[in-house]
Amino acid sequence: MTYKNLDTSTAFKTLGALEASDLRQVLNPERIKTYQVKASDTLMYNYAAMPIDEHHLSVLQQLSDELQLTQKYQALVDGNVMNTGENRLVLHHLTRGQVGKTVEADGEDKGAFYREQLSRIKTFSDAVRSGTIVGSTGKRFTTVVQIGIGGSDLGPRAIYLALKGWCTREGIEQLNAQFISNVDPDDAQAVIEQLDLERTLFILVSKSGTTLETLTNRDLVIEAIKKSGITGIDPSAHMVAVTSKSSPLASSSSVLDAFFIDDYIGGRYSSTSAVGAVILSLAYGFETVQLFLEGAHQADLAAQSPKISENAALLDALLGVYLRNVLHYPSTAILPYSQALSRFPAHLQQLDMESNGKHVNRDGETLSYPTGPVIFGEPGTNGQHSFYQLLHQGTDIVPLQFIGFSVSQYEKDIQVEGSSSQEKLNANLVAQIVAFARGKDDTNPNKQFCGNRPSSLLYAKQLNPSVLGSLLAHYENKVMFQGFIWNLNSFDQEGVQLGKVLATKVLNGCEGDEVLESFIGLL
Numbered sequence: 001m002t003y004k005n006l007d008t009s010t011a012f013k014t015l016g017a018l019e020a021s022d023l024r025q026v027l028n029p030e031r032i033k034t035y036q037v038k039a040s041d042t043l044m045y046n047y048a049a050m051p052i053d054e055h056h057l058s059v060l061q062q063l064s065d066e067l068q069l070t071q072k073y074q075a076l077v078d079g080n081v082m083n084t085g086e087n088r089l090v091l092h093h094l095t096r097g098q099v100g101k102t103v104e105a106d107g108e109d110k111g112a113f114y115r116e117q118l119s120r121i122k123t124f125s126d127a128v129r130s131g132t133i134v135g136s137t138g139k140r141f142t143t144v145v146q147i148g149i150g151g152s153d154l155g156p157r158a159i160y161l162a163l164k165g166w167c168t169r170e171g172i173e174q175l176n177a178q179f180i181s182n183v184d185p186d187d188a189q190a191v192i193e194q195l196d197l198e199r200t201l202f203i204l205v206s207k208s209g210t211t212l213e214t215l216t217n218r219d220l221v222i223e224a225i226k227k228s229g230i231t232g233i234d235p236s237a238h239m240v241a242v243t244s245k246s247s248p249l250a251s252s253s254s255v256l257d258a259f260f261i262d263d264y265i266g267g268r269y270s271s272t273s274a275v276g277a278v279i280l281s282l283a284y285g286f287e288t289v290q291l292f293l294e295g296a297h298q299a300d301l302a303a304q305s306p307k308i309s310e311n312a313a314l315l316d317a318l319l320g321v322y323l324r325n326v327l328h329y330p331s332t333a334i335l336p337y338s339q340a341l342s343r344f345p346a347h348l349q350q351l352d353m354e355s356n357g358k359h360v361n362r363d364g365e366t367l368s369y370p371t372g373p374v375i376f377g378e379p380g381t382n383g384q385h386s387f388y389q390l391l392h393q394g395t396d397i398v399p400l401q402f403i404g405f406s407v408s409q410y411e412k413d414i415q416v417e418g419s420s421s422q423e424k425l426n427a428n429l430v431a432q433i434v435a436f437a438r439g440k441d442d443t444n445p446n447k448q449f450c451g452n453r454p455s456s457l458l459y460a461k462q463l464n465p466s467v468l469g470s471l472l473a474h475y476e477n478k479v480m481f482q483g484f485i486w487n488l489n490s491f492d493q494e495g496v497q498l499g500k501v502l503a504t505k506v507l508n509g510c511e512g513d514e515v516l517e518s519f520i521g522l523l
Contacts (some may be wrong), residue, residue, distance in 0.1 A: 018059065045457075047315065077093050122286040147180045147203065148179075151269070204243075213424065317482045320483060333400050345377030349440075433457065
């Protein structure tokens with residue numbers, strides 16, 4: 001299979017010679033109706049407000065074919081070594097269903113291994129939720145707390161928050177979930193102070209079992225339990241681990257049980273593994289997690305199509321590369337018009353920027369073109385009253401990705417002045433797409449809007465577990481395809497290591513490094 005840098009691509013050179021479409025001229029009802037593609041059975045991707053036409057789409061298809069993008073995806077799901085930096089397979093797709101061949105690694109069928117862990121998670125979560133498994137003082141668990149950082153926190157936290165409204169409206173019995181991630185002791189303490197420790201189950205998430213921030217927070221929790229004065233309480237009966245089979249936590253007497261992941265699941269891609277499944281099954285029941293995984297699997301299947309007109313993640317990725325490498329836009333805003341997705345942009349920051357924030361290719365060669373954009377975002381309409389001023393009238397053009405739903409989760413809208421809350425929310429969403437595209441002429445320069453600012457829209461009827469799974473997988477696959485286009489290894493993260501090494505050096509007394517000593521002396 002061919003891995004080439006983007007600047008040697010014939011189709012990319014053709015793409016670079018095309019003039020961008022002027023959105024102020026081309027946006028019309030027929031285009032809005034036809035410039036869209038299914039991301040799954042429940043999720044749609046609309047790109048009518050992107051600065052492209054049929055000629056661009058034809059060249060983007062040529063680019064996809066030339067770079068063998070769907071073949072590379074198939075190689076990944078078939079179990080080829082795609083993480084070249086660490087010589088590892090990349091198997092997060094397999095945690096929600098088989099898309100390719102049976103994958104054998106470490107002497108086992110990895111699909112069967114992930115299914116076994118899901119079965120164990122179901123059994124355990126059912127037992128906790130039914131009261132068969134209780135705390136050390138005999139009381140039922142009512143709260144679960146995930147202790148982890150990075151991918152062990154961002155994705156699961158975003159998904160938990162995203163599903164709470166739907167589960168409440170559906171009448172699903174819930175355990176409250178909390179998260180501790182930051183090594184800042186105030187983060188852990190703010191959570192611990194709210195807890196009834198007798199009724200709290202902690203989930204310690206660390207693949208290696210040695211993550212400094214996570215183990216520090218674990219010890220803070222254990223200390224709080226020991227100092228609680230509660231007669232008979234045993235920390236080990238209030239803690240489970242999500243870790244690898246080879247980690248110190250795998251068979252530790254300090255935890256009630258352990259659920260396993262492996263090195264083929266990167267942290268930022270781990271929400272559909274035990275990292276996300278344990279807390280979500282405990283909080284919302286395993287059936288909710290099944291729906292979530294099925295939605296992700298649907299989007300994974302859709303990502304196999306070699307036709308960009310049928311493959312939303314691939315098209316989204318190609319359009320993103322056009323914006324980044326031809327139009328030279330350095331950032332992208334993720335704008336969910338759903339309060340339930342309040343932490344989803346933060347998860348996508350890690351997913352995208354940790355995966356494709358690279359300056360060398362798969363062979364370690366320095367690249368001549370920019371790669372991953374800066375990702376940021378907030379839910380609408382809050383963002384409109386925060387940073388949209390720059391988006392509308394700033395000197396930089398920032399591509400936008402809106403996310404919207406027809407129906408709210410709680411379905412508790414009220415009518416005010418002739419329209420419901422959800423109708424007002426979606427009116428704002430639609431208004432922003434059109435305002436960014438069309439702009440506005442005015443004799444007062446301060447009130448002029450240049451327009452021609454591109455956006456796309458991911459939308460569905462309602463944010464439910466299946467839609468959320470599809471949304472998550474859509475972005476994971478988009479990031480994967482962009483990594484293939486840029487000839488990157490999107491599955492390692494060496495950029496986070498240097499700071500960790502120096503922090504350890506500081507904790508060891510700076511080891512003679514006068515610059516470190518000078519800075520630590522300020523604190």
